[in-house]
Amino acid sequence: MTAELVPTIGLEVHMHLATRSKMFCGCRVAYDARPNSLVCPVCLGMPGVLPVMNKLAVELSVRMALALNCTIPDFAKWDRKHYYYPDLPKNYQISQYDQPLGINGYLDVETPAGTRRIGITRVHLEEDAGKLMHAEHGNYSIVDLNRTGTPLLEVVSEPDVRGAEEARLYAETLRQLAVYLGISYCNMQLGQMRCEPNVSLRIGAGPDGKPLYTPISELKNLNSFRSVERAVTFEIARHRQEYLADPGNYTLAKQGKSTRGWRDDEGISFLQRSKEEAHDYRYLPEPDLVPFVPERAWVEELRKNLPELPRARRERYIKMGLSEETADMLLAEAFVANFWDVFHETLEHHQGAGKWPIKRVLELANNWTLQDVRRALNEKTIDAPSLHAEFAKQLADLVVLVETGVINRNTGAEVFNKMIKAKLDLNPKSAAEIVKEENLAQTSDSSAIEAFVDQALAANAKAVEDYRGGKKASFGRLMGEAMKASGGKANPQLVKEILLKKLGG
Ligand SMILES: [Zn+2]
Structure with missing residues (x-):
């Protein structure tokens, strides 16, 4: 009677938004500050304080929801989610319960089996809690409340994911989108992105034709893509084993949901608690914040201003003749992709389309960006945001001078350094200007x-x-x-x- 057991996985992904200040107060968001130094009466939950909404956080959230093809409802509200824990001084978290700011979207994910469209149930905004650190020796914990109130975006998927690799690819694709749009830095070591897969197996259908499942287990706080794949692999196998050992009892109807932790070093999951149901949290509408009622024109403006998304851009790069690997490398950071576009366009403009094969243009971009630009980035003489369009153009002009023999490669490197220096002195100069002023043109006499x-x-x-x-x-x-x-x-x-x-x- 063993029907086919189909992994049925949904993911909850939390991301810290890339704002300078917290969600409901003016405290700075930072990761390297002294514990409990970035706090105020609001994020400490003192009596009588009032939260004030961070506008940028709301805007970033709506942008992400739009990029995930969500509907932005005309009305969203804030709710208090109550629980008692030392990392949450006010005993409730401000979140969005039944009316989130984005619903019914999807994310297309490239997998070895082709493109998979994963439904997005909802996107909502909430505040993060503090951080508890358990003492290695002795029976006590200490708490750092710097993280309390950090804007936290939660993206909840439909249970459309069918395996461990797919779960990882979904999380990676989501990260790429968020980083690319500047929504979040998604540094997983810093806890800026955390994944929580909900794993269950479909075990056939009941007499009424509705599908039946094994109990749902939610894996908490996975902070690397590798652990997402490993933990889901482990969990699928565990469900299969438990179900086959006791098919009558190991069902969602009988056992409900549970929350599990993941021990990465041992490669096993372990039971934390049987999962709270919503009524345990005693959700209440937040009385101190007005609901979020976005103006249609504002939402449409945000939609219109979304950049070309990674997926569309990747297709364009591949059409251009770049390998998938190179396209992914360029797309890993938005500024690198932007840099490439301007660089490529400028060279085409100088040389006429098609005169330099795309491979040669890429080689030039690599030589210059990897060697000179990367070094300058490492030595911090320039920073990533300053690699804007204007600089990409100037660099392309410099490359043209080298490629057409006006200056040699060594002089080119020298001119590059001078360009950066001039830029830092707020007196930007083009490569041609520097070559002319300093009489650096190559001698071919x-x-x-x-x-x-x-x-x-x-x-x-x-x-x-x-x-x-x-x-x-x-x-x-x-x-x-x-x-x-x-x-x-x-x-x-x-x-x-x-x-x-x-x-x-
Ligand atoms: Zn604060």
Whole structure:
């Protein structure tokens, strides 16, 4: 009688919004501050204080809901969710219970089996609680309330996910969207994104034709994609085993829901508590906040201003001739993708469409962005937000100067540093301006280069002798000396040719 057991998984994902201040007070949101230093009477839940809604948090939430193809209802409200725990000083969390700000959306997820459309039940906004740390030695805990009141977006999916890998891919796709839109930084180590899969197996249908399920277990607070996949894999196997051992008893109708933790080091889940039902939380409408009644025009404005979403952009990149891998690399951060678009467009404009194959353009972008831009990012001479369109254009102009032989690659790197310096001095200069002002253009005049080569040969008789005696490595030395004699401006290709000729091939 064993019917096919079909994993039926929904995910609740929490994300800290990328706001500077908390949800209902002016306290700063930060992760490296001294414990309990970013608090005030509002987020400490002192009697008589009043919450004030963070407008940006609401706007970011609606943007995310729109990007998830949700309907934005005309009316959403705030509710108090009551529970008693030391990380929640006011004994209730402000959340959205039955009227959230986004409903009925979907997210398309690429999987090895093709595109899967996962329904989004709801998107709602709430506040995070504080952080309890349990003492390693001794029977006590300490609490840090800096996190209390941080704006927290919850995205709840339909139970459309059918396996552990799919659960991971869903969470990764959601993260990409949120990071890309600037909704959240989703740094999982910092707890800015937490996943809670609800796992159950469909075990056939009842006499009335309705599907039957194993009990639902909710895995709490998974903070890496790897643990999402591992924990769901474990849980599916556990459900299967428990069901097959006692099919009459291991059902949702008999056992309901439970909450489970995940021990990543041991690779097992463990029972925390049988799950609270909604009435345990005694939800009440929040009396201190007005409901959220968005103006249609405002919502439409936000919809209109959504950027091209990662999925559409990925398709465009692949049509452009980029590999899937490269497209994903560019899309991992919005500023890198934006940078690429401007860079590519500028080079096309200079060279005419199709003159440089896309592979070559990518190679150039890689060479310059990975080497020079990345280094500057690492050394913090520039920061990611300053890599805006204007700078991408300037860099593309510089690359054109190198590629068309106006300056050589080494001078190019030097000009790049000068461009950054000029930018930091708030006196931005184009590559062409710097080349002209400092007279850095490359020399391709062969008689001038011949003179530099002669100079290098005369001054390095020993290296010449070594080279002729078979020590081919001496060539590099002579090449370097000739380049130096030219002040670094000689066309290296010509130097090489002339030097080879003079050394007798
Ligand atoms: Zn506060």
